[in-house]
Amino acid sequence: MAMNIRSGSGAGDPEVMMDINTTPLIDVMLVLLVMLIITIPIQLHSVNLDMPVGTPPTNSIKPEKIQIDIDENSVVYWQGQAVSAEQLEAKMASIGQLVSQPEVHIRPNKASQYAVFANVLSTSKRKGLTKMAVIGSEQFVQ
Known part of the structure; x- marks a missing residue:
């Protein structure tokens, strides 16, 4: 001081x-x-990956696609046919048991109730479906 x-x-x-x-x-x-x-050590913004060399094998078998539509009245369609909640659960349980699961594409309408869409998603998770996609989500962007 x-x-x-x-x-x-x-x-x-x-x-x-x-x-x-x-x-x-x-x-x-x-x-x-x-x-x-x-x-302080120097931080690198790169990730080193060991990528395989050569051409990837071609997949000659196209995966099966299952289309689930939800219309403006919140009716659920399985491959174009209207189904109830019980029928939807039974169909999802049957494809959930398969070794090679098909791709499930869900296409909700903008005017449909969210509760129906959430029910379809939760049912698919409970039944063990892993290949899910929501199609047509660009209609929800404002």
């Missing part, structure tokens, strides 16, 4: 002023900052 003593305006005791000398504090902080910057 530094102490600055200056004479008063002719009074008996001089006024004592005590200020903290911040120069050594700033010097120490700058040294610590430089040490921190030096010790």
Whole structure:
């Protein structure tokens, strides 16, 4: 700490002023900052992948696609035929047991109830379907 003593305006005791000398504090902080910057490892924004060499094998078998539509009245269609919730569950359970599951494409209408769409999604998850896609979602963008 530094102490600055200056004479008063002719009074008996001089006024004592005590200020903290911040120069050594700033010097120490700058040294610590430089040490921190030096010790931080260089971050690379790349991911090294070992990709296979050659051409990928061609898949001659096209996966089966199942289309589930939900119209504006919230009626569910399986491959173009209207189905009830129980029939939908039974059909999803039957394809959920297959080794090679087909792709299930769900296409809801913008005017349909969200509860029906959420029910179709939750049923597919419960029945173990893994290849799901929502088709026509661009109609929901405003």
